Every structure is written in C-alpha cells, then in structure tokens.
Amino acid sequence: MTDDQRPPAGVDADKDDGSETSAGVPNEDAARHPEATVEAPDPARDLPSPTVEVPDPAAAGPDEADESEATVDVPRELWVSFWYLVVVFDAAVLAAGVGLLLLTLGNDPGLGGRLLSVGAVLGLYGYYRYRRNPHCAGADADGDAAG
Numbered sequence: 070m071t072d073d074q075r076p077p078a079g080v081d082a083d084k085d086d087g088s089e090t091s092a093g094v095p096n097e098d099a100a101r102h103p104e105a106t107v108e109a110p111d112p113a114r115d116l117p118s119p120t121v122e123v124p125d126p127a128a129a130g131p132d133e134a135d136e137s138e139a140t141v142d143v144p145r146e147l148w149v150s151f152w153y154l155v156v157v158f159d160a161a162v163l164a165a166g167v168g169l170l171l172l173t174l175g176n177d178p179g180l181g182g183r184l185l186s187v188g189a190v191l192g193l194y195g196y197y198r199y200r201r202n203p204h205c206a207g208a209d210a211d212g213d214a215a216g
Contacts, residue, residue: 147204154195154202161191 165188171181 144204150198150202150204154199157191157195157198161188161195164188164191 164184168181168184168186168188171177172185173181
C-alpha cells in the first residue's frame with residue numbers, strides 16, 4: 070500500500086461503515102449521513118425529581134421546640150470565672166506559640182524564650198485557678214481535689 074492509499078490516522082482500514090473512528094472522531098461518511106450517528110443516553114433524564122418535606126415550625130408542639138432557644142441560668146461568679154480562664158489560656162497558648170516560633174526560626178531567640186516562659190507561667194496559673202475553682206468537678210467545698 071502506498072502513502073496515497075493509506076487511510077488517515079485513527080481510521081481502521083478494514084472497517085469503513087460510516088461510524089466514528091477509533092479515536093472518537095466522525096469520518097466523512099458519518100457527516101454525510103447524520104441518521105447514522107448515535108447519541109449517548111442522558112442518565113439525568115431517568116432520575117426522579119428530588120422532593121424534600123420541610124416541617125412547619127408553627128405546627129411544632131412544645132415537645133419539638135428548638136433547644137437552642139432554651140436559656141440556662143448560670144451563677145454569675147461561675148460565668149466570670151469561666152471567661153477569665155478562657156482569656157488566660159488563650160494568652161498562654163498565643164505567647165507560647167509565638168515564643169516557640171521565634172526560638173525555632175532563630176529570628177529573635179531572646180524574645181522567643183521570654184514569650185515561651187510567659188506562656189508556660191500563664192498556663193500553670195490558669196491550671197491553678199481552674200483547680201481552685203469551687204465549681205470545678207471533683208473539688209470539695211474547701212477547693213481541695215477529691216481523691
């Protein structure tokens with residue numbers, strides 16, 4: 070077979086029935102006969118349409134009330150103590166983290182060491198305050214840990 074008689078790349082020389090080539094490109098016969106092309110089925114057409122039932126909040130009884138609306142009364146000193154400890158532990162983690170970064174990256178080891186120390190002291194202080202809290206689980210009326 071000479072170069073003039075060779076089929077183009079992707080066309081099977083033994084098969085010339087007007088369908089697509091092995092590369093997925095339609096050959097000239099398929100362009101002349103559009104009824105010979107086959108369309109792929111649409112899988113989305115066979116799916117049912119989604120339906121979701123949304124409950125009416127006005128029809129909900131008292132048993133189905135949203136619990137996020139319920140308020141819980143907490144003693145004022147417990148609330149203040151909780152948020153105080155949150156701030157102390159946040160400051161401890163921030164100072165220790167930045168101090169550790171400054172130490173390991175070598176930008177300012179002196180400041181990094183001081184910040185790491187401050188973070189450790191704040192963490193120990195927060196732990197001490199937490200264990201001395203009379204509302205802490207496991208502590209008796211004197212503030213001593215039960216054990």
